Each structure stands twice: as structure tokens, then as C-alpha cells.
Amino acid sequence: MILFSSRSVLLSVYYPQIFLILTSGSYLALSSVVALGANIICNKIPGLAPRQRAICQSRPDAIIVIGEGAQMGINECQYQFRYGRWNCSALGEKTVFGQELRVGSREAAFTYAITAAGVAHAVTAACSQGNLSNCGCDREKQGYYNQEEGWKWGGCSADIRYGIEFSRRFVDAREIKKNARRLMNLHNNEAGRKVLEERMKLECKCHGVSGSCTTKTCWTTLPKFREIGYILKEKYNAAVQVEVVRASRLRQPTFLKIKQIKSYQKPMETDLVYIEKSPNYCEEDASTGSVGTQGRLCNRTSPNADGCDMMCCGRGYNTHQYTKVWQCNCKFHWCCFVKCNTCSERTEVFTCK
Secondary structure, three states: OEEEOOOOEEEEEOOOOOEEEEEOOEOOOHHHHHHHOHHHHHHHOOOOOHHHHHHHHHOHHHHHHHHHHHHHHHHHHHHHOOOOOOOOOOOOOOOOOOOOOOOOOHHHHHHHHHHHHHHHHHHHHHHHOOOOOOOOEOOOOOOOEEOOOOEEEOOOOEOHHHHHHHHHHHHHHHOOOOOHHHHHHHHHHHHHHHHHHHOOEEEEEEEOHHHOOOEEEEEEEOOOHHHHHHHHHHHHHOOEEEEEEEOOOOOOEEEEEEOOOOOOOOOOOOOOEEOOOOOOOOOEEOOOOEEOOOOOEEEOOOOOOOEHHHHOOOOOEEEEEEEEEEEEEEEEEOOOEEEEEEEEEEEEEEEEO
16 A cells, blocks of 8 residues: 555555555546556556556556446446345456456356446546546537437537447457457457447437527436446346357357357347356355355245245255344434434344355
């Protein structure tokens, strides 16, 4: 941990193990970040591929935003799967993008899509807020009239194309091996970014006397990331199993096609794809990214994934009883004190054996 400058800027390694630099509500200026020594910072971040490390050294201000975007993706993953046997809890460790799932499963497909979308979202937002150099508002969406609908571009439109391209350059750079998993990961990265791009919002504001809409200016804004999480969760549920098609001469993987279909049909751009079936995630297994379900909370009466029957994989569950006590029915008495009653409630919770 390094403390420096009169503004007490704190540099530390936090959950996704990337350096987060905070100042009183704003990012540190580029010159100050560079003063830390880009080489020192980037060499200490674990798990970066050579091309990623080169980008980090040339754009140390961007690596901060990338780390926040990746963490946003991991947080959303953990939210979307909070009631499942696999709950994304193994992520958030090891590298900027969390612990890689070795099995090319639909869970791995989701993690790649959500983190690629998270990086694109964070970079785009940082550009709009003026927190990154070399980018800003979308310059192509300024002043042009839409004659048919009667409005013109105004305000600051989010430059989603810049965010997506930056995510593509950085996130995809970790795919080094020329194998089927590489093609799977790249496809899912692109699917996550495509979903984000398709959900961009158009916001407008009317201008005129007494609230009339004589003229109207519009601009594009980013969607809430929770919306992207829900959409990608639906894509996860409908994920497509694929297999690799190899070049005839070098036998290297060239593209993916949907498995069990005789024709060479490719998956859709926004499909999540996987090449291996998912493990059951019942027992702890580091090789599959499973932390097991022992000790997990479950719902005794639920028939869904959070129910004790499914969550505990048939091992049974433990019942814990406790009494919750709190102050209630508080009243203010003149003058001058508050008198409360003490309320209590007996509660049961269930955890997997």
C-alpha cells in the first residue's frame, strides 16, 4: 500500500487484484498515474497476457477502469447465480478477470460474456465522464437533425463504439492458444459486447416556451448493467453447444458450428456457446471451479434451484434455530426521550450438509 500527495491518494490491490486509485470522488489525473511508474504497476498485476501488459503500460489510466469493469461483471455474475449450485463465488480471485473456469461450460460462457460487457460498459462510462484520455462523447452524434422525427443530436452521447473496441483489444488479448476454447471465449466475449451495444438507450429533452416541444435534442446513454446481467442470464439458459471445425491442411480450429447438426450452421452473434457439459457443482473441485454446496443456505419449501433438495444434492440439510431481537414501537415522549418495546421473532435457517 502506497500513500502519496496532499490529496491522500490510496493505491492498493483489491478484490480482482488490480490497482484501484481513488481520489475524493474522481479518478487521478493521467500525469499522476504515470508518475507512479507504469512498468511497476503493470508488472505487479497478476494474470495479464503480454499484449495486455503492453496496453497497461501505454494506458495506465485505462487499466484502472478495466479493473472496475471486470469487477462489475464478476459482481453481476454472483448476483445472477446467487441461488444456484454454482454461484460465481470462485471468481474474483487470481487475476483481473477472476479465476478462469477450466471446463468450457455454459458457466464459463457467461463469465466471459459478462466481464467483456463490463469492461466495455466501464470504459464507455469513463469516457463520457471525462475520466479517460483519448476519448469523450460520441462526436458523430452532434448537431445532426432527424427530419422525420423532428429532433437533433445534443448533449453527450456515450461513445459505445470506443468502449467496445477497447474491450475487444484488451479482453480478447488474453486468448493466446489456438484451440477450440479460444474460439469459444472470443465468441462469448463478442456476444456480451453485442448485447450491450443493442441495449443502448435514446434519451431526449424538449425545449420551448412554457414546456412546449419546439425543438428536441436527443443523446445515447448506457443501460443499467443489471439489465445486461438479466439478458445474458437468459442467454445462458438458452446456451448452444458447439464443436470446432478444423482447417483441412493445418488441422487448426477455424470456426465453431452448432453440434449435432449435419450442416455447418454457425451460432448467432448473441448466442452464448459452450463446448463441454457442465459439472454438477455438488462437491468442491478446483479443476472445475466448483466450491461445492456444503454449508450453503437453502429454502426447505422451494422446488427450484435454491431448494434444499436440489442445492444439497441429496445429502440432506441442517436446521438452525435462532431468535432475532430488535427495538420496536418506538415513541417520542415530551421532553425528551424515546421509549421502545422489545420485539423478538424465532427464525429457522437451513444449510446443506
